[in-house]
Amino acid sequence: MLQSSPVDNIHQFWFGTRCYGTVPLQKVRLWFGEGQSGVEGSGALDYIERHFLQQIKNASSGGLTEWQHNERGSLALILLLDQFPRLLAQRQTSGRECRRYALRYCKEGLHAGLDNRLNPAELCCFYSPLLHSRNAVDRQRGLRLLEQLLTQTGVPDHPHHEQNGLVRRSLFAAVERNPKATLQTNPSRRKCFPRHTQQIVGDGCAVVCGQQRNQRRLRSTAQRSC
Numbered sequence: 001m002l003q004s005s006p007v008d009n010i011h012q013f014w015f016g017t018r019c020y021g022t023v024p025l026q027k028v029r030l031w032f033g034e035g036q037s038g039v040e041g042s043g044a045l046d047y048i049e050r051h052f053l054q055q056i057k058n059a060s061s062g063g064l065t066e067w068q069h070n071e072r073g074s075l076a077l078i079l080l081l082d083q084f085p086r087l088l089a090q091r092q093t094s095g096r097e098c099r100r101y102a103l104r105y106c107k108e109g110l111h112a113g114l115d116n117r118l119n120p121a122e123l124c125c126f127y128s129p130l131l132h133s134r135n136a137v138d139r140q141r142g143l144r145l146l147e148q149l150l151t152q153t154g155v156p157d158h159p160h161h162e163q164n165g166l167v168r169r170s171l172f173a174a175v176e177r178n179p180k181a182t183l184q185t186n187p188s189r190r191k192c193f194p195r196h197t198q199q200i201v202g203d204g205c206a207v208v209c210g211q212q213r214n215q216r217r218l219r220s221t222a223q224r225s226c
Contacts, residue, residue, distance in 0.1 A: 102129040124170040
């Protein structure tokens with residue numbers, strides 16, 4: 001059952017209550033667009049439209065600014081303005097204003113140090129407006145933050161070490177969207193992203209990774225034949 005606070009409602013919908021590491025597997029699939037074609041994915045989109053669409057409209061018009069003064073409220077705004085509209089993109093689009101406000105709240109939150117109070121799963125979402133920005137400098141900053149998070153959570157005694165795979169999955173997705181981006185991560189480690197992705201998200205992601213590899217193989221073959 002959802003709680004009374006609008007911010008808590010958003011967090012509970014997006015991150016869930018049962019743990020896979022600390023995030024339910026079905027939520028992870030939703031984040032990376034791997035379950036949108038099925039009944040579960042359609043139900044999630046319907047739920048967003050019923051319960052959060054008005055809040056998305058308010059936030060994209062400059063409302064709900066009182067939420068940005070703490071880490072949970074700021075992250076809720078970013079979810080409303082970045083993640084939710086991307087899931088709803090096939091049904092409707094909130095466009096430029098959503099992206100602009102999401103990026104603003106992300107940068108202001110980083111400047112205020114709000115990211116220091118979030119766990120790695122939350123940070124993957126908090127950084128997403130940078131990764132989705134049309135500005136290459138923003139995208140590079142987002143990748144650098146994810147790389148740092150990957151290194152930190154890779155230490156076995158890190159309090160959220162179990163979320164390292166999820167951070168790796170997020171970084172892999174960001175690299176796929178930005179193939180020309182410069183990573184500090186050793187190139188040999190980049191090759192392991194798809195394998196770890198399958199372990200974290202399961203067969204749905206394995207299919208996605210396989211399709212991506214096939215597409216790259218076809219492009220390479222076509223270039224050699226020209």
